[in-house]
Amino acid sequence: MITAVAVTTAVGLAVSGAAKPGGGIDFFQSGHWVFNSVLGTVFHIDGASRNIDAQLGLAADPGSRVVQGETGGYVVGGNRIIEFGKSDLAVGKVTAPAARERPVALEVAGGPYLVYRQAGQIVRLGDEHTSIAAGGSLGEPVTTSAGSVWVHHQGTNSICELARDADRLDCPANAPSGHTGGLTTVADRPVFIDTSTDTVHPIEEDGLGEGTALGVDAPPNARFASTDVGGRIAVLDGAGKRMHLVDTTPAKASPVTVNLPDGDYADVASSGQTVVLLDRAKNHVLTYDRDGKPRQNTPLPPGEPRLSKGEDSRVYVDSADGGHVLVVDNDGAVHPVQVTGSEHPAPSAPPPAGPPPAAGPPPAAPPAQEQQQQAPPPAQTKPPPPPPQPKPSTPAPKPASPPGAPPGVKATAGNAAITVNWGAASPNGGAVSNYHIAWTSSAGSGEKTVGGGVRSTTLSGLTNGSTYVVTVTAENSAGRGPGAGSAGVTPKSPRTITVSRGEEESYGDGCSVPDCAKMHVVATGFDPNTEYDFNPFSTAENYSNPGSGQTTDSDGSVTFEAFHFGQVGESVWVIADGVESNHFTWPPG
Structure with a gap:
């Protein structure tokens, strides 16, 4: 030990x-x-x-x-x-x-974590290390800005979350039995990529969400960047020496395929707007933008380099001996750093006091006469004052880096509008000056900027029925940080039912014209092409009616006439799917 x-x-x-x-x-x-x-x-x-x-x-x-x-x-x-x-x-x-293997290290809020994939162990490092057993081998883990760690259990195909500060896994979803795939995050939310069906699925509270086609053939051993690249998923096919960039937003742009130079590609990461690839054959780091255009090709010294993503969203590539590091910024710029440090000596303790003089016979006293005739000592002069000591210098403040991702981004749909809420982003050395709220959908996209003290805004003028994904990005003096996104939300017109008097028509023995007529019903804002039960009610004594089933059109609306009524002065109304109409006082014919 x-x-x-x-x-x-x-x-x-x-x-x-x-x-x-x-x-x-x-x-x-x-x-x-x-x-x-x-x-x-x-x-x-x-x-x-x-x-x-x-x-x-x-x-x-x-x-x-x-x-x-x-x-x-x-x-x-x-x-x-x-x-x-x-x-x-x-x-x-x-x-x-926890195990004799090289773990995956994760720097995230509430961490850091070490994930021992083969041993199925997750260790949260801290004052007291916490070890969580996953019960089998794990795929590549991913994290969210809220501090959750997500893992794919390769034996059971369970998809599990270790929430911040939790001491056990919660597994809300399972991939289909026998299917292969892996995890990534899109707009700071976990998704599962099924390489058996080439589909991507959001992970929801009650299982996998509906799949969206990747549009590319992802092999079973494909690797995925742990975060999206400007809204695209980076899919690395190492054996095929190619990379796919897949857009899974509602805009759904065509996938981009990049044919890679000959090499051995095993690691892929995202720095926000850039893909970072590690070619182990040549010890080169390659970067591409979100559209697949090459940015830089930077060499490293021989050895087995390591690629990791920091909590500041930068990607860092260490040489085998730690003597060189490549820093990859959010925009893809690569900066080599020679790791040599400063040649400062270790601080030493104050020197000990000198030893006392060695013991020996005392010196002979001078004769009394000599003592009496001894000249007085010369007058002592004051030593010159010491030079003034320089004041200690104040260390220069650390340069700011772009802010962190805003936590807790939530979008709530309204009528042709979305209300967006978020938490304060970590300033990282520079006050947050602005938040940028961007939205994308098949109906279009846009961006809105608010001040650094704002935590909520409303996006208006949107298209009802279109699904929108909203991304919030913080900005300070060093630039924009990584974005955090919402789940897709769909603005809708409010559901309304309006009742009025319709066509006059007698019905049976108890309802005769001119007072008897049908109710005219107009319903809007409901789900399109869906059947609903409409049930009429009245203040009239003993009134009853079995109601009518009606199907909405492609806009979620339906207009019809039914439910004969002829009791002047009484009120009528209609209820469908919990929505109650206006109360209409029946007029004379």
Whole structure:
């Protein structure tokens, strides 16, 4: 059992202008930590500036990777997990890994998490690590900005959620038995891609939603970026050396297929508006925009690189020894960072006091006469005042990075309108100045901008009957962050029923013209091409009528005449599917 870690160096450079009590360093939830196994040092890279702003020397397993949570970092190796504080760069406890395999590391609100796919274990790292057993091998996990982890159980085909702070899995859906596929998120909501039927399904509270055709042939071993690329799903066919970009919004643009250069493609990620691919054969990182146009092709040193997505939505690619990192921004720009840090010496303790003089015979006292004749000591002069000490410099504030995704985006449909609500996005070092609310549907698309203090808005002038997907994006001085989307909602006209007097007509012995006539009924806003039961009521004593079944047209409307009535001065009304009409006072003929 490992009980101690040798700390060789601890140097912390300011990464924000605000210090915690006691002189600790305040870290934003952004950037990337990497372990340089040659130097034996953990480094923090600021994602926005690409500067190294903190480092900590420690002895960790070669090839370890580092993940960060809100207050701590975790150096995850094959034999041990070493915890350190982000505010004080102090090494904490050391624990054994849950399984002997390289886990998938996830940096997300409430985490970080380690997913041991083969062992079927999910570990939430923190003050006390929490291990959740999934009961079998798992597919690639995905996360949402709310802090949920979603996994696909490959043995049972169950699709399960580990909610933030939960200690057990909830499995609301199952893929069809024998089908293959995987998970991704679209507009911050999980979906399942069925590669047996080449369809994509939203995951709903009571199972898989209705499938939408991908429009491409996805092989059983296809890999998917864990988040969408500007509204498109990135499907990597490594064996076929091609990538598909599939639009699943209501606009449903045609899929884009990219034929890749010869190579070994196994990893794919999204930085928001850009696809990031890792070619292990050449150790190159390739980036493409959402339309499949190539952006950059950047080499890495030899070895087995690692690709990961940070909580700041950037993609980071570490070289095998941690000496080089590629930072991929939301717009696809690739920035190489040489991970060497600063050559600061370790702080040393004050020197100890010198040893006392060695014991020996006391010096002989001078003769009394000599003592009396001894000259007085020379007058002492005051030493010059020390030069003024320079005032300690205030660390430069950390450059802002784009805000996080707004949490809790909810869209509520109305009459030709949608009301959108959302929570405050993480500012990431720069106050949120604007929120951009974009909507797409088969009837068109658009965007609206509101101030940084606004949490709700109404989109008007929309088309009833068309399904809209709404995406909210925050902006600060560093630019726009990743968007978070709503479920699809469909504005409708309000359901109304109006009753008036119709055509005069006698009916039986008790209802004669001119007072007897049919009720004229107009219903609007109902589901199209659907049959409803319309039932009449009246204040007249002993009135009863079995009602009539009527089918709406393609606009959800129906107009008909039925229900003879002739009792002047009494009120009549009609109810269908819980909607009650106006109360109409019957006039004389």
